[in-house]
Amino acid sequence: MLFDGSEILPSAIWRDPASGELLTGRDALHRAQAAPESLEPNPKRCIDDTAVLLGAVEVPVADLLAAILRRVATEAGWTDGDEAVLTCPAEWGPPRRAILAAAARQAGLGTVAMAAEPIAAAAGLLRRAPSEAPVVVYDFGAGTFDASVVQHTAAGLQVLAGRGLTDVGGLDIDAAVAASIEQVYTGRDRPLWQRLTHPETSVDRRARRQWMQEVRAGKEALSRTASTTMFVPLFDDETVLGREEFEGIARPFIAATVEVTRNAIVDAGFAVRDLAAVLLVGGSSRIPLVATMIHRALDVAPTVVERPELAVAAGSLQVPADA
Ligand SMILES: Nc1ncnc2c1ncn2[C@@H]1O[C@H](COP(=O)(O)OP(=O)(O)OP(=O)(O)O)[C@@H](O)[C@H]1O
Ligand SMILES: [Mg+2]
Incomplete structure (x- = not known):
């Protein structure tokens, strides 16, 4: 199944300040361009929090998880009687799994089965190669x-x-790739680079998001090609990254x-x-x-x-x- 044309639904959530509606995936990321303070890009990382501040409103974590699961259920054409298996990190204990299970009920999935991620991955392999x-x-x-x-x-x-x-993780590699060109750009214009790395205005925050997307896309391209380019916003410049240099990072x-x-x-x-x-x-x-x-x-x-x-x-x- 596809979400906005992709097999993967980004788990980002954006709360519409006007209606209170929780948008998911690409819609959330798109709306966050204009109002980034209402975005939570990684709800999985909030599992130990009771609530998350989206704009001016505290939203319970279970509501965030339920919004994602509801979107999946809708796209999958979920009907009563269908069965779902949710996966979670192996080290998640009963309290975290209970929050996920509650979110599933809230999303209308009923009682779900829960599997640790590595067990699911191994089960897939062992079925093909017992x-x-x-x-x-x-x-x-x-x-x-x-x-x-x-x-x-x-x-x-x-x-x-x-x-x-x-x-x-991949995000840490992205950060290291971005840092690797820091010297070149601080040499050219330190305050401008500062705006990109520590944005304070919505224009600069938008530029930063675009920059990090460029870095991620550039890194991913290097798994397929020997060299890639990344567009550096604010500087309006293109930087080249080769496979060898990336591998060093x-x-x-x-x-x-x-x-x-x-x-x-x-x-x-x-x-x-x-x-x-x-x-x-x-x-x-x-x-x-x-x-x-x-x-x-x-x-x-x-x-x-x-x-x-x-x-x-x-x-x-x-x-x-x-x-
Ligand atoms: N072709 C590629 N080359 C290198 N990295 C890639 C490629 N495709 C995707 N990635 C990276 O994989 C990461 C996403 O992987 P995945 O979907 O497995 O993560 P996740 O399950 O959401 O994260 P986590 O398990 O840490 O919670 C991103 O950092 C992305 O940039
Ligand atoms: Mg994962």
């Missing part, structure tokens, strides 16, 4: 990196060990993820040779250097799927009971 041996799920997303060791046990698929990095982040993966395997009491697979999921695992570095460091060819950012959602259909 194995009793453990699988490592390497999930490199936008906000975080998570490595989990998943295996069949008497109680079904279980996460035997998990480790994560909350400061290593991304390498320390990826090295940290490989180390964490190695440690998760040790935590679970295994060695790399015991594993059925190292499964790459999450959009940031598309960076070609990821598979290269894992192969080199662990001496095993990782398992790559065609659309790694959808692997958790697709796999969730293979997890019937709560996991």
